[in-house]
Amino acid sequence: MLPGCVNRAAYSAARAVCRQEILTKGICEIPGFLQPEAVRKILCSAEQLKKRPGCGFRSFEEHNVYLEEKADVSRIRSASFSSSKVLINQAELAEGCPELVELFHWDGLRQLLQEAFGLEKLFCSADPLGGVYLNFFEKGDQLGWHFDRSEYSVNLILRECKRDGNSKPGAFMYIPDSRTFLDAHPDFDLSILDGPTDAAGLKPMIVPDLKPGTLYLFAGKRSLHCVSQNTTEVCRVNAIFTFNLEPNVSLNEYTRRKFFGA
Ligand SMILES: O=C(O)CCC(=O)C(=O)O
Ligand SMILES: [Fe+2]
Numbered sequence: 001m002l003p004g005c006v007n008r009a010a011y012s013a014a015r016a017v018c019r020q021e022i023l024t025k026g027i028c029e030i031p032g033f034l035q036p037e038a039v040r041k042i043l044c045s046a047e048q049l050k051k052r053p054g055c056g057f058r059s060f061e062e063h064n065v066y067l068e069e070k071a072d073v074s075r076i077r078s079a080s081f082s083s084s085k086v087l088i089n090q091a092e093l094a095e096g097c098p099e100l101v102e103l104f105h106w107d108g109l110r111q112l113l114q115e116a117f118g119l120e121k122l123f124c125s126a127d128p129l130g131g132v133y134l135n136f137f138e139k140g141d142q143l144g145w146h147f148d149r150s151e152y153s154v155n156l157i158l159r160e161c162k163r164d165g166n167s168k169p170g171a172f173m174y175i176p177d178s179r180t181f182l183d184a185h186p187d188f189d190l191s192i193l194d195g196p197t198d199a200a201g202l203k204p205m206i207v208p209d210l211k212p213g214t215l216y217l218f219a220g221k222r223s224l225h226c227v228s229q230n231t232t233e234v235c236r237v238n239a240i241f242t243f244n245l246e247p248n249v250s251l252n253e254y255t256r257r258k259f260f261g262a
Contacts, residue, residue: 002108003099003102003103003106004035004038004099005034005035005038005041005042005099005103006033006034006035006038006103006106006108007032007033007034007035010030010031010032010033011030011033011108011112013030014028014030014033014112014215015111015112015115018030018112018115018116018217019115019116019118021116022116022117022118022217025176025206026174026176026177026203026206026218026219026223027174027176027206027208027216027217027218028116028216028217028218029208029214029215029216030214030215030216030217031211031213031214032213032214033156033213033214033215034156034212034213034215035213036213038099038213039158039212039213041099042097042099042100042158042239043158043159043237045096045097045099046088046097046134046136046158046237048096049088049092049093049096049097049134050086050088050136052096055088055092055096056086056087056088056092056136057086057087057088057089057259057260057261057262058084058085058086059083059084059085059087059258059259059261060082060083060084061082061083061084061258061259062080062081062082062083062144063080063081063083063144063146063258064076064077064078064079064080064081064146065077065079065081065145065146065147065182065190065224066146066147067146067147067148067149067252067254067255067258068252068254069254072186074186074187075186075187075188075189075190076182076185076186076187076188076190077186079190080144081144081145081146081226082142082144083142083143083144083146083259084140084141084142085135085136085137085141085142085143085259086135086136086138086141087133087134087135087136087259087260087261088133088134088136089129089130089133089260089262090104090127090128090129090130090131090132090133091128091129093132093133093134097134100132100134100156100239100241101132103132103156103241104124104131104132104241105124109154109241110122110123110124110243112217113152113154113217113243116217117152117217117219119152119245121245122152122243122244122245123243123244123245123246123247123248123249124241124242124243125150125242125243125244125249125250125251126247126248126249126250127242127249127250127251127256128250129251129256129260129262130150130242130250130251130255130256130260131241131242132239132240132241132242133239133240133260134158134237134238134239134240135236135237135238135239135240136235136236136237137161137170137227137230137235137236137237138230138235139230139231139232139233139235140229140230140231141229141230141236142226142227142228142229142230143226143227144226145190145193145224145225145226146224146225146226147179147220147221147222147223147224148220148221148225148242149221149251149252149255150220150221150242150243150244150249150251151219151220151221151222151243151244151245152217152218152219152220152221152242152243152244153217153218153219153220153240153241153242153243154215154216154217154218154240154241154243155172155215155216155218155238155239155240156213156214156215156216156238156239156240156241157210157211157212157213157214157216157238158212158213158237158238158239159212159234159235159236159237159238160210160211160212160234160236161230161231161232161234161236162232162234164231164232167231168207168228169228169229169230169231169232169236170210170227170228170229170230170232170236171207171210171227171228172207172208172210172216172225172226172227173205173206173207173225173226173227173228174205174206174207174208174218174223174224174225175193175197175202175203175204175205175206175223175224175225176203176206176219176223177203177219177222177223178197178202178203178222178223178224179221179222179223179224180222181201181202182202182224185201188200193205193224
């Protein structure tokens with residue numbers, strides 16, 4: 001059954017075009033996936049949860065793109081990126097924002113990802129804290145370049161930052177299918193990410209124009225991505241839903257400790 005917060009027409013339209021979007025762009029954008037009143041309601045619950053004492057975890061971290069301890073000295077592994085944000089985990093959402101947990105477990109969401117990426121099987125992440133979570137990017141916050149631990153993710157934008165002249169604060173920046181190339185070139189200079197990526201042998205960087213209520217389907221484990229610094233007073237809020245090709249997959253200890261405080 002379609003969850004009440006989902007716009008049926010947007011969902012059906014997405015089922016028809018998602019495969020083609022992934023094949024041509026590597027990311028699929030579904031505008032108006034959430035009903036506008038559902039965006040407002042979920043945002044309101046999110047803000048309330050964030051204010052609740054003991055709820056949410058603020059992290060300030062330096063990490064490499066693999067979200068692993070630096071196991072060797074290759075140039076890529078030793079390149080360090082900064083991240084800071086507030087995260088509300090799945091267990092906290094179950095109590096304070098059950099719509100997001102319901103959406104995460106809705107078969108239709110998983111089927112949409114399967115269709116988009118041409119997958120025979122796909123499973124919700126089994127991590128009790130990291131299956132679905134909320135991110136808050138306040139002024140100064142950002143997410144450094146990384147590959148996700150989960151294979152596929154859905155990004156649901158609830159509030160975006162206001163554009164600041166030509167700069168794009170809180171932008172989601174994504175380089176489709178970049179992992180194979182970078183794994184094969186461990187001494188690649190990641191400082192090129194500040195410029196055009198296609199000049200360096202990668203696909204062009206995609207920076208979607210984020211809209212509240214829009215869903216973005218992406219392959220975060222094989223595609224380098226980041227969130228640019230929020231330089232505005234508006235707090236960027238989004239939910240991330242995570243999926244894997246195998247059942248019973250959880251986050252690694254490193255990611256849980258650094259970003260979930262657990
Ligand atoms: O907030 C975003 O747009 C992306 C978040 C992300 O990449 C992550 O939580 O791993
Ligand atoms: Fe990510």
